[in-house]
Amino acid sequence: FKNGSIGFFDSGIGGISILGKTMKLLENEVFIYFGDSRNSPYGSKSESELINLSINICNFLIFENNCKAIVVACNTASSAAIRFLRERYEPKIPIIGVEPAIKPAVEFVNSNNKKGYILLLATPFTVNGDKLRCLINKYSKNTIECFALDYLAYMIEHNESEQSIYDYLYERLHKYINNVSCIVLGCTHYYFVKNIIKDIFGEG
Numbered sequence: 001f002k003n004g005s006i007g008f009f010d011s012g013i014g015g016i017s018i019l020g021k022t023m024k025l026l027e028n029e030v031f032i033y034f035g036d037s038r039n040s041p042y043g044s045k046s047e048s049e050l051i052n053l054s055i056n057i058c059n060f061l062i063f064e065n066n067c068k069a070i071v072v073a074c075n076t077a078s079s080a081a082i083r084f085l086r087e088r089y090e091p092k093i094p095i096i097g098v099e100p101a102i103k104p105a106v107e108f109v110n111s112n113n114k115k116g117y118i119l120l121l122a123t124p125f126t127v128n129g130d131k132l133r134c135l136i137n138k139y140s141k142n143t144i145e146c147f148a149l150d151y152l153a154y155m156i157e158h159n160e161s162e163q164s165i166y167d168y169l170y171e172r173l174h175k176y177i178n179n180v181s182c183i184v185l186g187c188t189h190y191y192f193v194k195n196i197i198k199d200i201f202g203e204g
């Protein structure tokens with residue numbers, strides 16, 4: 001293994017959902033996690049703000065903490081900044097981004113002959129970004145409904161009660177119950193409320 005750590009960053013705790021899985025796969029690596037809670041949530045920021053924040057964090061991880069690779073463990077920051085980060089740091093430092101799991105969702109729906117549309121939940125920035133549009137055009141012949149959750153990452157970040165998160169989601173999403181085949185969690189924070197989303201939509 002090359003010397004140095006693998007740096008992860010997100011607007012807060014969301015990227016921990018990816019870090020945990022990566023740590024199990026790469027047991028001999030050392031990881032540094034940067035949760036930018038001072039600037040969270042990212043989902044309502046502009047592209048230039050997100051690019052600047054991402055560059056500052058990468059500089060900190062690479063030049064002050066000797067990171068040899070960076071995982072942008074945030075769909076919003078990946079959507080806004082991944083191209084700029086790659087232009088700036090690669091090939092010396094690989095930059096790994098995340099994107100909503102549209103491809104596996106389409107494969108799942110097709111191979112199980114599921115009826116209904118795929119519901120993608122993400123931050124406003126991700127939902128409105130060109131990157132998502134390209135991704136959907138590339139993989140999906142199915143109908144995909146994209147829904148921006150303006151406040152959910154904030155609620156998760158601030159440890160709001162399960163009941164208030166349930167109420168927030170139910171109010172916005174109940175119209176989709178019975179109409180969706182599959183739900184894509186397009187924000188790394190949402191992993192932590194997967195069970196609440198399952199409670200709303202029911203089994204299957």
Ligand code: DGL
Binds near residue numbers: 040123189
């Ligand atoms: N966890 C982030 C994502 O995957 C951003 C959440 C936020 O700060 O709005 O998009």
